[in-house]
Amino acid sequence: MSGSRAAAKARTHENLLDAAATVFAERGYGAASVEEIARTAGVSVGSVYAHFTSKEKLFVALMERRSAREFATAQAELVGGFEAAVPALDRQLLAEADSAHLAELGAEAWLHALRSPAFGAELAAHHRRVHDVVTAMVAQERERRGTTLSMSDSEVGTVATALARGLVQYRRLSPETVPDDLFGRTLTALLRGLEAPPPPPASPPASDRAVPGSVDA
Incomplete structure (x- = not known):
């Protein structure tokens, strides 16, 4: 071509x-x-x-394009660390929640996916791809911090994605229950709470321990 x-x-x-x-x-x-x-x-x-x-594939392609643009923005912000990316994440969630057609279209697509196995498979594949990207971003931030989490990167990715979808629904129905910065504050608290404490210092070998009552030569 x-x-x-x-x-x-x-x-x-x-x-x-x-x-x-x-x-x-x-x-x-x-x-x-x-x-x-x-x-x-x-x-x-x-x-x-x-x-x-098919119409199903066209719809999923539309979702893929939107997700790709959102992730590109978030990824660029993540260069400065998670804290720098939080405002962008909040803005993206609010853009969907406060847009009637985006929130309603997402809900309608989810219901259609439950009724249509073919479309359900297409939507599930899209969600897996989104999950993989989110999981990679979690891993990137964990490595940047040089810490370990008490949950796997994949599990944190699942929780973060589900949190975003749930907050979109709540914000759409009851805006007063979802402050503008709730998503970012919750993700920040989640990551901090999941950070595993550093391991205790290793005990010296038994041969190096002082014996009570002994006098060093």
Whole structure:
């Protein structure tokens, strides 16, 4: 494939994702159709299927793009340590919780995943990829601190991801129960609380211990 053709294909791919974001936001996942997404993007239905073999895969690709952008921002902030990244993490959570279409679309997709095994498998695979990225970020921060945690990196990644999803739901329904900085403060407390205490100093070998009542030569 020539460079110009590859660039045109990449542009169409992004245009389709932009169109899908608009249609899914307006219609919801269930009511959104591939035909409307194609019309919004100004392409044929066949073009949609050439890039994404199903509506499920198109939706997951849209989620992947958003996650990739969020993780890129968080990763850049993590260069300065976890504390420096906390404000960005809080902003990302609030952006989803305070956006009606993002929060509702996420909830609708979760319900559809429970009813559709095929879509459930696609969404589960996406969540595993998100979990792997979060776990790697936990490991990076743990190594930067030079400490060990009383839970595995994977377990901390699971808890952090579940915490974010739960806070989005609570914030959407009862904003007053989720302060703007609650996610970051909770993650900070979690990491500090999981830090294992340093091991006690090793006892000297028995041969090096002074014998009570003895006098050194």
